[in-house]
Amino acid sequence: MRVGDFKESYAADEAVFRTSTARFWLGVFLVALAVFPFVAGDYLLYMANLTGVAIVAAVGLNILTGAAGQISLGHAAFVGIGAYTSAILVTRLGLPFLLCLPLSGLAAAFFGVIVGAPSMRMKGLYLCIATLAAQVIFEFIFVHWVPVTGGIRGINVPAATVFGLQLDTEFKFYFVTIPIVILVVTAARNLFRTRVGRAFIAIRDRDISAELMGINLFQYKLYAFATSSFFAGVAGCLNVFLLKVVTPEHFPLHESVRYLAMIIVGGLGSVLGSIFGAIFMTMVPEALQSLLNLFQGLDPAVMEYLFPLQTVIFGLLIVVFLVFEPQGLAEIWRRVKDYFRLWPFEH
């Protein structure tokens, strides 16, 4: 058991990782991340890349919904805007991948501000439905503005090139995804230690009180929409170069709901929660599929139940977490950590 948690300076008290134990395990984890691609196969690497993209998007949504308290049913549309922006930039103008990345974030942030503008007058459920409208309208544009978006067939994208190196395998792409994820997570974690991040939380807790404390509600809500959709746009760009194609089918309303489910299951307003949630919600369908594969020997028709079962389990996860563990996986993680920290003297 670790005894004594003394701080001798404010800096030590405000550090993100307050104890040397936490820093040690973080180091171990980073080393594990770096070693992982050399031992894992292509499938696992593909899953890791997919999860990385989901983490970037979920962290973005958690800033808007978890921290600033503005429910968005249109997050997938922003991921889509980022994806289409980078696909168009790279196929028409031949811009390099590393330039596409921030540009697609900026494009998504631009539309995020437009969609967020009604938040000046609306809030709560009405705003939630307004973002639903944005999702439906953007989806329509993706499908029907054929000259630009390629319609249902979408746009095919060549493999990304970084400093002359083609990222044509999962293995190589992994070394782009993971640094970006680390960058995004660090940025988000530090955002909550700044004035802007604290203002978001104040707005979520009680908007009128926040206004009385001198926070310009409209301005900060727009900041929240902009940051959140910036991250979404970056996730979209990664997604395009990971899958090498972009079609409207990647960004339906269901996808927006999936991002919301990630942050609910992971933990609202917690960066760690977004990570847990993204990993969890990406892995569960795969786990279910492997489980059904085991039963396939008994009855070949069992795979027919895969998609309905996935739908049911997806819904059940959301409901069960909301009813029994509203703080999500992050809270479970904290309890487990506390248990070991205090063991064997729990009380």
Added chain:
Amino acid sequence: MDILGQLLVSGIAVGGVYALIALGFVIIYKATSIINFATGEFMMIGAYLLYTFMVMTGLPAIPAFLLVMAGAALLGMLVERAILRHMLGQPTISIVMVTIGLSSILMGLAELIWSTGFKNFPPLFPRAPIIVGDIIIRSNLFWGFVIAMAAVIVFALIFKYAKVGVAMRATADDQMAAFSMGINVRNIFTLAWSLGAIAAALGGVIIGNIGGIQPTLGHIGLTIFPVVILGGLDSIGGAVIGGFIVGIVENVAGGYLDPIVGGGVKAIAPFVVLVLILLFRPYGLFGKEDIERL
């Protein structure tokens, strides 16, 4: 002019069905402040129940219809007791997400039980279309409209005159006052969910009768959001008017714009109108403005 008349009439007919579904939605919202994202799935379950009773057990239409209403009421009650009662007083995001989760569960279950194939009711109404002047209305749509309007009127009368209706309005107005007047507010919540589920199931039956049944029938439930937001979430009259507006807008816009942009206008036109109206009236056309105090 011919086309416009035709589009207007089918818009009004569909709008009547939307009005009914929206009414169920508003009943739930008024009583419990919960916005039900599973409305579309309630519709789908209602349609499948009627299919089960009529085709699988061979009941005649009217008893099957009554059984569907009973089944929907039971479903609404179950959902309220099992899930939503735990969510009282939780933040909006949790309540929104719990009904979204519920919709996912219901949709998956429907696929497991009835499989994803396309199904049709046996013919319920005479096939001959109704002809007024030079406007032709499909008989399914016409009778659907009649049933929906009858249901809307019955619901309105219950609200206005029946004792439970008065109790529900009282609860919506002020929960504490209703409690102290001896109204069992919890039962009112359950009742509101049952009534909302019945309205949605009726709407689902009508829509299923027009376009056939499959698990994705619930996606029409999305159109209900423009309807209820247009009218204001807590206004029953607004729900009915919103239903007609959305029905007309989607048919007229679809009829004129679909050939130009190549389809799909029907689905987004209501949302475009929704955004425009919300920009000028953030609480919908007839919604009650929230006055917040610290």
